[in-house]
Amino acid sequence: MKKLLFPIMLMLVLIISACGSNATEETTEEIEVEQAETEITVEETSSDMIIYESENGPVEVPADPKRVIVLATFAGNVLALDTNLVGVDPWSKMNPRYVGLEGVEEVTDENLEKIIELDPDLIIGLSYTNNLDKLSEIAPTVTFTYGALDYLTQHLEIGKLLNKEAEAQAWIDDFKQRAQAAGEEIKAEIGEEATVSVIENFDKELYVFGDNWARGTEILYQEMQLEMPEKVKEMALEQGYHTLSFEVLPEFAGDYVIFSKNADGDTSFQETETYKNIPAVQNNQVFEVNAKEFYFNDPITLEFQLEFFIEQFLGN
Structure with a gap:
């Protein structure tokens, strides 16, 4: 160091x-x-260096980083702040919304040789990232604990880290205003008491989400203040998500369902009578979206999610 x-x-x-x-x-x-x-x-x-006060103490980082590697979750935040990426995690690499990653290398916290070759001047990861000591020897390394900060504060911290706090704050202020205004329109359209669920299939599992686990949940529940089904509140609100079998899905389905769909996973439950008899399905109030575009809660993904909700709920 x-x-x-x-x-x-x-x-x-x-x-x-x-x-x-x-x-x-x-x-x-x-x-x-x-x-x-x-x-x-x-x-x-x-x-050409600044001190960033990370959750693990002060870290000296570039004032204007040029070669950033993101090992998890935050690639969209870096892209939104117009900062150059040279390496990203596999999940970010497969996101169709992250335009401009064509020439960016896919890396993990185990690819130390590749990371050295990429010659980063800043590495960003999660608190459980492997090889942190070795990564810190390659370049200044800053980690965050997922969920420790709310989704907008998290973006602000990335802004501070990249020495672009003002840009991050300006986007946050504007986004909150637009999301809340859209929420008022949606509640006027579907009713104040209408409930919304967010589900996702992955591999052979099915998940339902609380109000802070990406997939648009922060927009729907925090900014728009839409209602969550009681069963979701009971099982998913505290932990952030809940794994369920498709047989009990009707208990978790709201009047409206956002289905973050992995087409390459098991979607056979959609062919069952149990699924077809869910009121939201019968009322054509299940809104499907590509899960790979919906995983995160960075500005690029959030803008897409907000646009999706406005289009689906309001037909705009």
């Missing part, structure tokens, strides 16, 4: 002599002031 660098502020004190100073003295003082101002400018702009 490189030794911490702290900017040194140059203090300039000018003692102006009393009336009667001659022109030569004034000229000399002006030159000294100009030289000092020049030195200050150089001092303020010469440092």
Whole structure:
């Protein structure tokens, strides 16, 4: 780890002599002031590192990172803040919404040789990322605990890390306003008491989600304040998600269902009478979306989710 660098502020004190100073003295003082101002400018702009206060303590990171590797979850946040990526995790790599990753390498926390070859100047991961000590020797490494921060605060922290806090905050303020306004329209359309569920199939499992596990849940429940079925509140709200068998799916299905669908997983339950008899299915109020586009809760994904909800609920 490189030794911490702290900017040194140059203090300039000018003692102006009393009336009667001659022109030569004034000229000399002006030159000294100009030289000092020049030195200050150089001092303020010469440092290319900042200190980020991570959850594990201060980390020295580039003030303007050029070669970032994201090992989990946060690729969309980095992309949204117009910062260059050279490596991303497999889940991010397969996301159709992350335009511009064509030339970006797919890496994991076990691919140390590849990571070294990519020559990153910043690595971002999760608190359970493997090989953190070795990664920190390659480049400044910052991790976050998933779910420790709410989804918008998380983006703000990525903004701070990338030295783009103002840009992150501006997007957050605008997004909250738009999402909440859309929620009011949707509640007026479907009714204040209408319930919404978010389910997803993965491999042979079926999941239902609470209000903070991506898949659009933060928008639906936190910003739009739409209602959640009682069974979902009971089983998924605290943990964030709940695994269920398709036989009990009707107990968790709301008046409206968002189905985050993995087409390459087991979707045979959709052919059963149990599924077909769910009121939301019979009323054509199940809205299917590609799960690979819905996994995350970064600005790129959130913008897509908001657009999807407006289109599905309001027909806009």
